[in-house]
Amino acid sequence: MTWTTPAELKDQVERLWERGKILAAAITGDPVFPLNLRLRRPDRKAMADRFEDVRLWIRQLEEGARPRQGFGYDIEWTEIEHRQLGRNRVPSAVVVPTRDDALRLIGKSRAAARAEALTAATLATFPVLHPWIIKKPLVLLEHANDWDRILAVLSWFRRHPRSALYLRQLDIPGVDTKFIEARKSLLAELLDLTLPPDVIDATPGRSFEARYGLRSKPPLVRFRLLDARHRIGGLSDVATPIAEFDTLALGVRRIFITENEINGLAFPDLPDSAVIFGLGYGIDGLAGIAWLKEKSIHYWGDIDTHGFAILDRLRASCPDARSILMDRDTLLEHRALWVTDTARHPGALTRLTPEEQDLFEELAADTHGDRVRLEQERLGFGWVERALAGVAQDS
DSSP states (O other): HHHHHHHHHHHHHHOOOOOOOHHHHHHHHOOOEEEEEEEOOOOOOHHHHHHHHHHHHHHHHHHHSHHHHHHSSSEEEEEEEEEEEEEEEEEEEEEEHHHHHHHHTOOOTHHOOOHHHHHHHHHHHHHGGHHHHHHHHHHHHHHHGHHHHHHHHHHHHHSTTTTOGGGGGBBBBOOHHHHHTTHHHHHHHHHHHHHGGOOOOOTTTOOOHHTTTTTTTOEEEEEEEEGGGGGGGTSSSSEEEEHHHHOOOOSSSSSEESSSSHHHHHHHHHHHHHHHEEOOOGGGGGGGGGGGGEEEEEEEEESSSSHHHHHHHHHHTTTOOOOOOOOHHHHHHHGGGEEEEEEEEOSSSSSHHHHHHHHHHHHHHHSTTTTTTBBBGGGGGGHHHHHHHHHHEEE
């Protein structure tokens, strides 16, 4: 049977619910009801050829209709005159007359009542969220069990703009740190609407904490002192906030920077040297360290487009920084250890030496193979030690 069934009529109403239209209409007053549903019905030929099937279809529609169920849809009828069958009454349209009928038909009466209560509570405190609720009433309902606490968080931020506290320090009854951390995306969406624009740091890429004036976990710089004469209180391996690293002004003459943690830990002892490791694109945090500019800086990254991009960014603050183990000979010597560069750096770089620029362009153009990448930790360690010894002799 290809004609509309009661289950398909119910599906039409459920799809309207899933789009948020029924809940939104209760707020906006839009005239959704009476709601005309789509109806596929038999034509005159089917009436003649499949009369018993038509009678069964009509009986099924009637069984699911409001007169039998006490709620749901009404059937509108029309009479047709058939040459062989005479005058017959057949469905011409199906209409859900009221919102209550629709909600009972799909079993959403209690959910709708709860959404209305949540809407009223929300708009009493944050009338600015009126458009958001109209647009996303099902999101409101999805978080119904937590909504009182979500409103409590919004109220706290409104009372304490840019508090400069750690998330752990927020004292909100019934709300702990994990509650906020698990709902940062939703809270950010709501805070952007409920807070004054001047207390929001809308800089692209900002963390939740930075955007709303909380204190963030400070980025750490981890470094090793490769010369025992320069140890700090006997320590050779130190991790410290960047702000404190700025005050150290290490006495070494030479600073190596490498991305891979194990490379940093395996770095051999070298006179008057230290190695910083594990920063990645966080290397930008070194830009404000004034005493670094007085050192001989050597950067060792992966031989891939991102490795050269990080080197390029380092030179924005340390223009004399030199690369090490990022040359064509090193790349070709380790051909058997190449891997695939799955996400190449887009765009041009402006601070590379001519040799570095040539190799960067060769990698971008697949001159040596498809998406070639040589990770720094794959280099033979003897090759690494010889290169480092050469640096120590030259500087």
